[in-house]
Amino acid sequence: MKSKLLALLRSQEDRISGETLRYRLNTSRVTIWNHIQKLQSLGYQIEASGKGYRLVSSPDTPYPFEFPDREDQIHYYPSIDSTMATAKQMARNGCPHFSVVIAEEQTRGKGRLKRTWFSDPGGLYFTIVLRPEIPVTQVMRYPFAASVVLCRTIRNAAGIDATIKWPNDILFGERKLSGMLCEMEAETEQVSFVNIGIGINVNNDPTPREPRACSLRTILGHPVGRVSLLREFLDAFDMTIQRLHPEAIMEEWKSASATLGKRVRIVTPQQATEGKAIDIDSNGNLVIEQENHHLETVFYGDCFEIPTENAR
Structure with a gap:
């Protein structure tokens, strides 16, 4: 009801009468008023008078009803410990494919390699639950698809030359705009869910x-609309994975890469590997050429560019 009511209010520059809203939404004027009051309490500035209602402004908050085509899939929380933790529990409990957990604030946000992801007000923090019918060996295609779509979305929305640092950070220049974390569970080599x-x-x-x-x-x-950015990303990502073409995804990733062609150091808790990043394979692993021309395939780790003056 709220999404339909907002759509009608947004379609009119002038006031729209309660009677018109009642007729268009097939409900009572009391119900309309109750929803208006609820929206006002959520930060929507709606003028009400004897001539009807007019939407003056909307909060830039990703409430489920701001996504009318996927409202049942969106789960918004003002504050939770971690979208990843909540999404994992939902996935284990059988939530549908492409369920989305969004938090305004995370008290224990999770980054890669067990780091903390700080969730300051004004950012977008969310986890998508996917249920692809694929073997475990193909799972990395999905975060790579997400990074490609997110990079493209940011470029379109902000008009900036965003790039992707292996495996899936989004950069502007050498500064980080976005980070990504992938977790999965499987049964007998078949993916149960990917978050x-x-x-x-x-x-x-x-x-x-x-x-x-x-x-x-x-x-x-200037501020950027979070709701419109998230809506554009979710729609594009959903469409991309419905007809996923891994080769095309990897080629687009390469064209947007901030890593390939650079000398890099890949650090894991066990070791550090240095060399020139020359390619990624079909599963998204980074191929590094070391000084002795040996090719090393790196599966995970933190990627740091080695400044030219420090390269050996």
Whole structure:
């Protein structure tokens, strides 16, 4: 009801009468008024008078009813410990494919390699639950598809030259705009679910705790609509994985890469590997050419570019 009511209010520059709303929504004027009051309590500025209602402004908050085509899939929380933790529990309990958990604030946000993802106000923090019918060996195609679609979405929405650092961070120049985390569970080599957690620095300022990060607002000098950005990404990502073409995804990833052709150091808890990043394979693993021309395939780790003056 709220999404339909908002759609009608947004379709009119002038006031729309309660009677018209009642007729168009096939409900009572009391029900209309109750929903208006609820929307006002959520931050929607709606003028009400004897001539009807007029929507003056909307909060930039990703409430489920802001996604009318997927409202039942969206689960919004003002504050939770972690979208990844909540999504994992939902997935284990049988939630549908492409369920989305969104948090305004995470008290224990999860980053890669067990790091903390800081969730300052103004960012976008969400996890998507996927249920692809694939073997475990193909699972990395999905986070790579997500990074390609997110990079493309940010480029379209903000008009900036965003790039992808292996495996799936989104950068502007050398500064981090977005991070991604992938977790999965499987049964007998068949994927049960894949959860992709994404944090995007939209209107927050991450620099006090992450000096090498940036946000869309700091780049552009003005706020960016979080709801419209998330809506565009979800629609594009959903369409992409419905007819997933791994070769095309990997080629687009390469064309947007901030890593290939650079000398890099890949660090894991066990070791560090250095060399020139020359390719990614069909599963998204990074191929590095070491100084002795030996090719090393790297499956995971933190990727750091080695400045030219320090390269050996």
